[in-house]
Amino acid sequence: MVKEGITIAKKTVLRLMQDMNIKTKVRRKRYNSHRGTIGRVAGNVLNREFTAEEPNEKWVSDVTEFAVADQKLYLSPVIDLFDTSVVSYSMSTSPNTALTNKSLTNACQGLRPSQKPLVHTDQGFQYQHVSWAAILTKHGATPSMSRKGNCWDNAMAENFFGQLKTEMFYLQKFETVEDLETAIDEYIHWYNFERISTRLGGLAPMEYRTKTANATEAVTALC
Template sequence: MFEKNKARYGHRRVHRDLVTAGWRVAKKTVLALMRRLGLVCLVRRRRRYNSFKGQVGKTAQNLLARNFTATAPNRKWVTDVTEFGIAGRKLYLSPVMDLFDRQIVAYSVSDSPNLQLTNSSLQQALTTQRPGHGLLVHSDQGFQYQHNSWQALLTAAGATQSMSRKANCYDNAIIENFFGHLKEELFHHTTFTSADAFTTALADYINWYNNHRTSTTLKGLSPVQYRTQTLTA
């Protein structure tokens, strides 16, 4: 189970998946056996990209107010930008996450943290998910989200904009947590020789994250499993 999930699971997740599979085993036993076998989960190192450049456009109130739960899909989305150093160059990731099941519903990658990066991920999410009116989209106060092009996309979709307070990453903690897992479980312990190699691995990771990575918040299910089970119940 540890190897199947590419050394990204600690003893708690391994234990939960064993129990789900029908095993009767104590969490401390799993921890002891993993230590004996040298199965060490990857360790997180945090480094946050900051897109705030002052007030360059229109900002919005923090309507999300750290209420990171949603009762149905496409009610609350969160987004942000993070940076990677790949083979001597910078790459930037802009994902859109649905807080209903913590699924990454769209993302874009670029060598520049420009308007096209963020607008394309939002447009992709709007096109594939087709949310109705009443959607709340939350971000930080990065210059991309203050721009009228981003706000025009939201207005056309009937969505409401929400922004974190200035320099307060906890107001967007769930997407920050995703970035932490992504860098812990994929980026910091792999050497990528090209941008193409990284984007291929990133696509594989997001597919695994959405379809297979289990979470206690989602009752031990992956985002896709949680959405499917909840909507068919």
């Protein structure tokens, strides 16, 4: 509605949703990868500052779990706080370090030499591992971790998981892990390129990134 130039209060939207019995699915118990202090624990450098002035300035990451029949599937995305886009992600039937390291490595491959992001996670065992720290060091990135037992410190990652499960996973029945993997691929593409956000002025993450980049280039040309 914002994108089409229609102004309406959020409370009005909520009231209309109630009148039409439009409700979200209840979010279920989250996956917890904390196993105590088994390696390096970084401080909470991000400190709930969930905004960024430029792309690849601040990233958040986490792992979530899906149950399909008698199997589990785990998703590890890297989310850019500049525009909330998913810059990289990986999936596996095991929540091991290979899963998280793959998504971080792929995200770092898109960095320019001058870009050294702050990378925030919880205190999951994957992020305390020396292999995670080595990837961060290689790319000059700064580690940051949520305080123990405080999911709000990584609220942006939790919010993404909630949206994905509410808007896709809970609305469908999946027979196999492969079917779910395909659905997640499709959802993340839709999320990045089509799903509009009020935070981004009614634009999808990649629309916002492109528009901002074009505006920056125009200003640079004038200077």
